[in-house]
Each structure stands twice: as structure tokens, then as C-alpha cells.
Amino acid sequence: MIDTATLWDKCLEDLRYSVKDNVFTMWLRPLSAHQEAQTLIVRAPNDYFVSYIKKNHLNDIEQLVAKHSQGSIEEVVVHVDNASHSAHLDLEIDAKNVIDQASNSLFCESLFPEDSINPSPTPGSQRSQISSTIANSISVDSEAQKAAFADAADARSLSYLNPDFTFETFVTGKSNNLAYKACYELSKPQSKNRHNPLFIYGPSGLGKTHLMHSVASRYLKNNRSFYYFTSEKFINQLVYSLRNNKIEDFKKKIKKVDLLIVDDIHVLAGKTKSSNEFLTLFADFTSGDKQLILASDRHPSQMTEFDERFRSRFSWGLTVAVEPPEIDTRVQILQKKAAWFGMTLPKDCALFIAQNVVSNVRRLEGALNQVFANANLTGAPITLEMVQYALKDIVAMRVQAVNMDNIRKIVAEYYDVSVKDIMGRKRTRSIARPRQIAMALSRELTGDSFPNIGQSFGGRDHTTVMHACDKVAQLRAADPAFDKDYKSLSMMLQAA
Numbered sequence: 001m002i003d004t005a006t007l008w009d010k011c012l013e014d015l016r017y018s019v020k021d022n023v024f025t026m027w028l029r030p031l032s033a034h035q036e037a038q039t040l041i042v043r044a045p046n047d048y049f050v051s052y053i054k055k056n057h058l059n060d061i062e063q064l065v066a067k068h069s070q071g072s073i074e075e076v077v078v079h080v081d082n083a084s085h086s087a088h089l090d091l092e093i094d095a096k097n098v099i100d101q102a103s104n105s106l107f108c109e110s111l112f113p114e115d116s117i118n119p120s121p122t123p124g125s126q127r128s129q130i131s132s133t134i135a136n137s138i139s140v141d142s143e144a145q146k147a148a149f150a151d152a153a154d155a156r157s158l159s160y161l162n163p164d165f166t167f168e169t170f171v172t173g174k175s176n177n178l179a180y181k182a183c184y185e186l187s188k189p190q191s192k193n194r195h196n197p198l199f200i201y202g203p204s205g206l207g208k209t210h211l212m213h214s215v216a217s218r219y220l221k222n223n224r225s226f227y228y229f230t231s232e233k234f235i236n237q238l239v240y241s242l243r244n245n246k247i248e249d250f251k252k253k254i255k256k257v258d259l260l261i262v263d264d265i266h267v268l269a270g271k272t273k274s275s276n277e278f279l280t281l282f283a284d285f286t287s288g289d290k291q292l293i294l295a296s297d298r299h300p301s302q303m304t305e306f307d308e309r310f311r312s313r314f315s316w317g318l319t320v321a322v323e324p325p326e327i328d329t330r331v332q333i334l335q336k337k338a339a340w341f342g343m344t345l346p347k348d349c350a351l352f353i354a355q356n357v358v359s360n361v362r363r364l365e366g367a368l369n370q371v372f373a374n375a376n377l378t379g380a381p382i383t384l385e386m387v388q389y390a391l392k393d394i395v396a397m398r399v400q401a402v403n404m405d406n407i408r409k410i411v412a413e414y415y416d417v418s419v420k421d422i423m424g425r426k427r428t429r430s431i432a433r434p435r436q437i438a439m440a441l442s443r444e445l446t447g448d449s450f451p452n453i454g455q456s457f458g459g460r461d462h463t464t465v466m467h468a469c470d471k472v473a474q475l476r477a478a479d480p481a482f483d484k485d486y487k488s489l490s491m492m493l494q495a496a
Ligand SMILES: Nc1ncnc2c1ncn2[C@@H]1O[C@H](COP(=O)(O)OP(=O)(O)OP(=O)(O)O)[C@@H](O)[C@H]1O
Pocket: 085, 165, 169, 170, 171, 172, 176, 202, 203, 204, 205, 206, 207, 208, 209, 210, 211, 297, 333, 361, 362, 365
């Protein structure tokens, strides 16, 4: 009987050729599937996606599933994928499952990543099964890459090197310029200006993976070899190798390439064996012509679960942050993504979305998808009114989380003062400053009027709020540490 991964791969393969590229990229590639008894559960990122897929593609999917499963699947349902993007952290424990599954010889093979780039695949071959199984580890050597690009049918097996994640599709601004430049620089052959290791950190959904895939794509174009791992795949493959006395083979294979990328490196914390093995590779990739890129959700100094040996090594080269993009960058990202999907997004609509989705580009994309799905379902043109309607739930959630009570509470906690102090009249700087910050955040995040904000802060005059906003703007421009605190607070509130 066909396994679910292969079945779904085959269905996607067929769908890819039956719809336009942008429809496939936007609506079908993000889907995943698993099987429960005789039901295939297709998972989509959100409700709009689900309704769009049901309306436009479910019939085709059902037919393809029936064809490829040869009747073993009786029903196909489409659900929201609540677990999407949730990290699967406990992999050393889970490794037993991996080993158990490895009794399937295809999977055993796949534990050595370079096997995933067999240059002469056929759709539905071992290769496509492998690719869906180890979707997060990639190795490409020059032989394989030529074959991979020569053969269009190969594209899906490289689909985990997201073809949309390139330097050309990345929008830069103050929030990510340094990370972009560092990546761009080291992706040039013989660059004299590269830092090793390059450590990129920042919250989820801000483009770290996008940038690392962009570097990998450039390496690919320049016939240079690389491995890309998420930490969890690195751990899986390491554990398998250790248990099967293949660790030296595994490391030898990795050491052959020019570039090693490990995403979500924080996942290695506490996994003693895996992290020690990683450290032995570290030395190889930070000398000579080799290059190491690491990404994490936090700065090395904050990775307290790692011992000092790791933290200091992580900071040997260049450590760069990616931060939430400013509003004009968010607008640009929206317009660029819209154009990419062949849609026109009027400026006022882009501005509305950017004002309401602030801290995470992945969510920005989600909101855009929702707008497009709505336009597709209703056939309505994209206008501000339509966008406001399509995003009413997002806006309501934001209004709920970002209210002035919450802002005062979070700012008070952050500066270790009481909410009573913030509301009160004391003018000592240790209290007046957090109060001004809370007012400025209220203005920025709720968009409420100066008089209303003054009223909510213990009946103050609107000029006090205006003065607070000016003062905070001046301090942010003059003092990077202050600016960072402000941004952290803003992000905390928007993630709430
Ligand atoms: N500056 C940008 N320009 C264009 N697209 C962007 C930008 N930043 C992020 N994105 C898009 O946002 C989405 C999420 O980005 P990505 O997966 O790289 O985030 P991440 O920082 O690696 O998050 P995580 O830590 O959760 O893996 C991707 O679709 C990516 O293309």
C-alpha cells in the first residue's frame, strides 16, 4: 500500500501541472497531508485557505487521491493546520521513532542527505519519497545541481530549498539590512568581506530562513556545495548515525561541502551528544574557504542552555539581528508579494494590512492570503472596504490584545514599576519615562487620539501625551538601547 508521503507527493506533482504556477505556489504548495484510517486529512494554514481549497481544488484532489491510493483512501477532508510552524523540539527522545521507521530502507537512505539529490529521478520514485521525508535537510553538489536544474520534474525534490526565497524577492529596510548584506556578501564566490560564522537571530517569521535559502541558491548557481539542516533534522540524522556506528561517515559527508547552514540552532540546546558533535564540525566550517551560517530565535548571549564554549563560538564571526520591519518595508513586502502572485494590491489596502499586522512577515503573508482568498471566493475587487472586512477578525484580535490597560501593564512590568505609578503623578524619571513610553506605545499601537489617551492615563491633557510621544521619538533616535527596549515592548504587545 502506498504511504501517505508518497501519495501526497504524487497528487501535488499532478496538481502542479494542472494549475498555473502562481496558483500552485500560493495555494497548493503550502498544503500538507496525513492519513487517519481511510481518511486523508489535508492541512491548510487558515480558514480562508480551507474554504478556497474546498471550493476550487477539492474535487481534483479527491480524484487524484482515488487514482494514486488505488481506493485505499475513502475520504478526503480539509482542515486548518493548527500545528503549523510549531516546533518539534523533543527529537532526541523521538529519535527512537526515527530509527523504527528506518527499518523502511528508503528512509534509512534518506538519513544521509546527499542521497536525496539523486540526479536522475522519476516522479514518484524513491527520490520523491525521500524528499518528503527529509524535507529539511538538503545537500547539493555541483553534479547533482546541474542535473537538478536540467530536469524540471526535479523541482519538487528541491522544493525544500524554497525557490521563492532568493535575494531578489527579499525586501530590505532598516530592520534587516545588515543581515541581508552579510548574507549577500558571503554568497559571492571569493568574497573578501565575509564573516564566519554568520549568526542570524530574531523572532519567528522575519526572514532568517529566507535569507539562508537565498545564500544556498547562490551557492547552487555558482556550483558550490552546501548542506542545509534544521537543527531537528541534524539531530535525527546524527542520532541515527550514532546508533548505527555511521557517525564518522556522516561527518565526512558533511565536511565535504563548502557551506553548512543550521537553522534554529537553539533546538540543539540540552542535547549533549548532538551539540558536541556539532562542535567538532564547527571548527571545520569556520576555517579556510568554508562557511558556517547559523540561525536562532535569540542572541548567543541569551542561549543560557548552552555552555560558554558554544556561546563564545557562536559569536566568533558576525552576529546580526532581523527585527520586525518598519511600516514602509511592510507595505513594500505586501506589494511585492501581491505582484508575485499576479494580483494588484492598492496602496491604501497595503497600508491597512501593514498597520494591522506588525511584528511578523509570515503573518503579513497570511493576511494577504486571506484577502486574496476572499477576493477569489466572492469575486469582489480588492478595495479598502473589502480588505477591512476580510481582516476583521485579525483586527479585532489585535484591538483586544493591544489596549491601553495591557500596554500599561506590560510597560510597568518591563521597567519594574507599578501600574499605579504609571497612572499617578510622580515625576521622578524612573516613573515618568515608562509612563511616556506607555503613552507613545498607546498612540502607535491603538492609533487612538491624543485626548483619549490622555483621558485613559488618569485624565491627563492631550498636550502631555503629545509631549510624551515627541520625547520618546527623540530618545529612540538618539539612543539605540532605548530604541531596542521600545521595539521589544512593541513586539511583546503585538505578539500577546
Ligand atoms: N524582508 C522580507 N521580504 C520578503 N519576504 C519576507 C521578508 N521577511 C520575511 N519574509 C517572508 O516571510 C515568511 C517567513 O520568513 P522565514 O521563514 O524566513 O522566517 P524565519 O525568521 O526563518 O522564521 P522561523 O524562525 O519561524 O523559521 C517567508 O515566506 C518569507 O519569504
